[in-house]
Amino acid sequence: MILQRPAVTVENVQLAERTFRIRLEQPEIARSIRPGQFLMLRIPETTDPLLGRPFALYDTVLDSGGEPVGLDVVYLVVGKMTTHLMAVKAGEPIEVWGPLGNGFPKFPNIDQVTCVAGGIGQTPFLAYVRELLGTRGYAGQPAVRQVNKVSLYYGVRSAGFAAGVEDFRQAGCDVRLASDDGTVGTKGFVTQLLAADKPAGPFVGCGPEPMLKALAKLTASWNASCHVSLETPMACGFGACFSCVTPVCTPAGRDYKRVCVEGPVFDAATLAWD
Numbered sequence: 001m002i003l004q005r006p007a008v009t010v011e012n013v014q015l016a017e018r019t020f021r022i023r024l025e026q027p028e029i030a031r032s033i034r035p036g037q038f039l040m041l042r043i044p045e046t047t048d049p050l051l052g053r054p055f056a057l058y059d060t061v062l063d064s065g066g067e068p069v070g071l072d073v074v075y076l077v078v079g080k081m082t083t084h085l086m087a088v089k090a091g092e093p094i095e096v097w098g099p100l101g102n103g104f105p106k107f108p109n110i111d112q113v114t115c116v117a118g119g120i121g122q123t124p125f126l127a128y129v130r131e132l133l134g135t136r137g138y139a140g141q142p143a144v145r146q147v148n149k150v151s152l153y154y155g156v157r158s159a160g161f162a163a164g165v166e167d168f169r170q171a172g173c174d175v176r177l178a179s180d181d182g183t184v185g186t187k188g189f190v191t192q193l194l195a196a197d198k199p200a201g202p203f204v205g206c207g208p209e210p211m212l213k214a215l216a217k218l219t220a221s222w223n224a225s226c227h228v229s230l231e232t233p234m235a236c237g238f239g240a241c242f243s244c245v246t247p248v249c250t251p252a253g254r255d256y257k258r259v260c261v262e263g264p265v266f267d268a269a270t271l272a273w274d
């Protein structure tokens, strides 16, 4: 069930260049959301921007008794909404609706899952790492270890944009970095690092479309399973406006799916990439 609720900002802290983590107190949504799902956020009492914007769940926040009471979202400042968001202070309200979308696949009895992120595409993976390694349960489900190892291949344009790397390492994830300018990790695209290492799959990716397209092609050449989470711009977030459609391949030919309800996570083999 999608809930539309006011939330109170607990903190809004800078993690990296133009990248912030906002913590919102909102127990009802925190109790029902799972990794790979997303939220729409809107600044109240403004018409510019009028529409909310989609953001992945970074993780839920637990109280001292282990109960979910809040939501962490990590955002890159790119335009109107995120510029407003950057100025929000503790105690100020934000409108939130969620949980939205389908979430990441579960992989019981698999040895390793490899997550691949580009740009701000690392944000949905922290909660997923914790779910896969069984250190957190989500949406009322108990914490159960599903896999032995989770790796994150994370590509950024330069060192200053790498956000949350310590969060991933502390969650038990093996992190491999790549950067366009070589200021952190291996110089080059994250898909080049992935191709050189050829780690075990299944693979799950999130980031700019050209990166996801390269990932889909690479993993297909390995005959490996790959899911991708799309960052398509959205207006409503709950299936009503069709502003978010993406082309897919079906046995009957090309069709369109709404990223906000049928996604944002798709089997890469079903997407029409051209």
Ligand SMILES: Cc1cc2nc3c(=O)[nH]c(=O)nc-3n(C[C@H](O)[C@H](O)[C@H](O)COP(=O)(O)OP(=O)(O)OC[C@H]3O[C@@H](n4cnc5c(N)ncnc54)[C@H](O)[C@@H]3O)c2cc1C
Pocket (backbone or CB within 6 Å): 038, 049, 053, 054, 055, 056, 057, 073, 074, 075, 076, 077, 078, 079, 080, 081, 082, 083, 120, 123, 124, 230, 231, 232, 233, 234, 264
């Ligand atoms: C399911 C989902 C999860 C997301 N999770 C996160 C997240 O965790 N953290 C985060 O920082 N962002 C995330 N995004 C992207 C985020 O929604 C956009 O960055 C945000 O809407 C920008 O709003 P704005 O008003 O600041 O920018 P706008 O003023 O709307 O746009 C500024 C510029 O950015 C471009 N732009 C806007 N949105 C996108 C986009 N999705 N892809 C490419 N270019 C775009 C516009 O064309 C414009 O040039 C997610 C998107 C989706 C669909």
Ligand code: FES
Pocket (backbone or CB within 6 Å): 233, 234, 235, 236, 237, 238, 239, 240, 241, 242, 243, 244, 245, 258, 259, 260, 261
């Ligand atoms: S954003 Fe409105 S249908 Fe997807």
